Amino acid sequence: MWYYLRLIGSFLRASIQEETASRVNFMLNILNTILSLTTGVLGIVILFHLVTTIQGWTFPQTLALLGIYQLITALQNLVIQPSMNSLGGIGGDAWTGRFDYTLQAPVSTQFLVSFQKWRLWGLVDVVLSCVILGIALTLLGGQLGLLQVAMFVLALCISLLIVYAIFLLLTSASLWQHGVPLVWIFTSFMQLGRYPVGIYPGMLKLVLTWIVPVAFITTVPVEILTKQVSPIMLVGGAGIALGLLVFASAFFRMSLRHYTGASS
Amino acid sequence: MNLRGGWELIKKSYLGWMASRGFFWTLTFGWMVPSLLYLFVWVAVAGQGQIQGSTRDDFIVYYLCLIMLNQFTYPVCNWTVGDSIRMGRLSDWLLRPLPVMFEAIASDIAMKMVCTPFAVTVTVVLAFFLRPAVHFSPQSVLFFLLAFLLAQVLRFLMAYTLALLALWNSRADALLDLNDSLVFLLAGQVAPIALLPGALRALAAVLPYRYMLGFPIELLIGRLSTTEIWQGFAWQCAWVIGVLFLYRFVWKHGLRHYTSVGG
Numbered sequence: 001m002w003y004y005l006r007l008i009g010s011f012l013r014a015s016i017q018e019e020t021a022s023r024v025n026f027m028l029n030i031l032n033t034i035l036s037l038t039t040g041v042l043g044i045v046i047l048f049h050l051v052t053t054i055q056g057w058t059f060p061q062t063l064a065l066l067g068i069y070q071l072i073t074a075l076q077n078l079v080i081q082p083s084m085n086s087l088g089g090i091g092g093d094a095w096t097g098r099f100d101y102t103l104q105a106p107v108s109t110q111f112l113v114s115f116q117k118w119r120l121w122g123l124v125d126v127v128l129s130c131v132i133l134g135i136a137l138t139l140l141g142g143q144l145g146l147l148q149v150a151m152f153v154l155a156l157c158i159s160l161l162i163v164y165a166i167f168l169l170l171t172s173a174s175l176w177q178h179g180v181p182l183v184w185i186f187t188s189f190m191q192l193g194r195y196p197v198g199i200y201p202g203m204l205k206l207v208l209t210w211i212v213p214v215a216f217i218t219t220v221p222v223e224i225l226t227k228q229v230s231p232i233m234l235v236g237g238a239g240i241a242l243g244l245l246v247f248a249s250a251f252f253r254m255s256l257r258h259y260t261g262a263s264s
Numbered sequence: 265m266n267l268r269g270g271w272e273l274i275k276k277s278y279l280g281w282m283a284s285r286g287f288f289w290t291l292t293f294g295w296m297v298p299s300l301l302y303l304f305v306w307v308a309v310a311g312q313g314q315i316q317g318s319t320r321d322d323f324i325v326y327y328l329c330l331i332m333l334n335q336f337t338y339p340v341c342n343w344t345v346g347d348s349i350r351m352g353r354l355s356d357w358l359l360r361p362l363p364v365m366f367e368a369i370a371s372d373i374a375m376k377m378v379c380t381p382f383a384v385t386v387t388v389v390l391a392f393f394l395r396p397a398v399h400f401s402p403q404s405v406l407f408f409l410l411a412f413l414l415a416q417v418l419r420f421l422m423a424y425t426l427a428l429l430a431l432w433n434s435r436a437d438a439l440l441d442l443n444d445s446l447v448f449l450l451a452g453q454v455a456p457i458a459l460l461p462g463a464l465r466a467l468a469a470v471l472p473y474r475y476m477l478g479f480p481i482e483l484l485i486g487r488l489s490t491t492e493i494w495q496g497f498a499w500q501c502a503w504v505i506g507v508l509f510l511y512r513f514v515w516k517h518g519l520r521h522y523t524s525v526g527g
Binding site: 028031032035036038039042043045046047049050051054055181182184185188189191192194195199200201203204 | 287290291293294297298300301302304305307308309312315316393437438441442445448449454455459460461464
């Protein structure tokens with residue numbers, strides 16, 4: 001365990017060295033986040049200047065949902081996305097054959113694949129999305145109990161576990177079939193989580209709940225903060241997360257056996 | 265005009281890209297999602313009652329047109345031209361007996377040929393499930409076609425000119441992101457222009473973005489008055505001419521800054 005933590009430490013150091021090399025990226029990253037937050041917030045403002053609720057969701061509640069969506073994407077872009085992308089992305093290790101070296105390393109391959117690359121500028125995104133969430137909660141008023149906060153943190157962890165499992169699943173799939181960036185399809189679907197899943201028509205709602213569980217990823221955490229949620233949703237979410245995780249790890253190991261190298 | 269050379273460029277890019285169509289269809293899906301998201305949002309809102317006279321069907325027709333039009337006008341050169349300048353591929357293009365812009369136009373057309381079957385399929389399936397009542401008058405279709413052509417030229421030229429800024433600074437991509445955000449807000453993607461709050465609506469009327477996407481669809485749906493139609497066309501033509509001059513300026517001065525990378 002200690003050994004793995006020390007490894008994460010050196011991955012972090014390597015990523016910091018890599019990123020501080022070009023400081024322009026830092027500014028560009030902030031600009032991007034601000035643009036994405038502004039368009040998101042303006043979208044909601046435009047909507048709510050015409051109506052007062054959408055499917056029972058008020059303005060502050062929808063704003064809180066946007067904050068959570070941005071928070072989860074920011075956390076995902078901190079380590080899950082960059083690590084998996086450097087394996088399964090366009091021109092990634094599976095593509096060039098550098099993955100062979102990862103396989104030879106004397107540590108768990110899944111660990112390496114999951115934590116090898118960090119994008120620490122993403123911490124700014126985390127802070128900015130917390131600001132949005134904070135504004136939304138202030139607009140909502142009301143007191144947050146300790147239990148509510150604890151449930152919220154738990155729900156956030158469950159969401160990240162689900163996101164991680166899906167990334168692992170899709171990255172494993174890219175070992176079988178190069179060229180189709182499956183992860184992009186997932187992140188596109190994730191965008192639908194900016195608004196309450198309840199607004200989508202029947203079929204899509206089912207897909208977003210059970211196949212691409214966006215409902216569990218973004219809607220449940222915000223419902224804990226803004227509405228009453230029975231703990232059963234949390235138990236259900238944890239069940240889905242664990243199930244997905246076990247399945248994804250198994251599929252990852254199967255894909256490793258299938259992988260035959262890409263170098264000539 | 266070397267049209268045969270242009271056609272060969274289109275064929276080259278098309279064949280190259282059909283080889284990885286799965287990749288491009290994924291890309292197409294990604295472009296569609298924001299429009300799709302707001303289609304569902306507005307349909308859900310209109311399900312609670314009319315919004316300033318717009319019904320559920322109006323929103324469905326508007327956004328299905330938007331998905332198709334966005335697909336047709338989306339400028340691929342946004343990202344490819346800047347990369348080619350940075351990687352030094354521009355040197356090859358400069359040596360060809362063809363204007364450099366041909367390469368960008370050719371890849372644009374080829375990309376659209378690759379992505380269109382996918383976009384059409386998705387739109388038709390959506391139309392089949394949502395079943396909106398559609399009625400277009402012949403006159404509005406005519407206006408639409410004209411505005412669509414101008415929108416295509418305007419959006420392409422704007423993106424191409426911005427991408428050429430990479431001749432000065434290799435980090436010009438940030439401007440492209442800003443441009444995309446403005447298209448999202450002010451071209452009619454987040455909401456039809458008529459539904460924007462006062463200040464944003466006034467801004468949208470004078471900036472080029474509405475004339476890249478929203479204006480042709482507004483013509484097709486036929487809600488605009490005669491004055492609004494001519495005003496719109498006047499703004500659209502003015503922007504095409506303005507961006508054309510901007511392009512000439514950027515290209516002429518930028519090329520002197522270009523120093524090739526790679527050997």
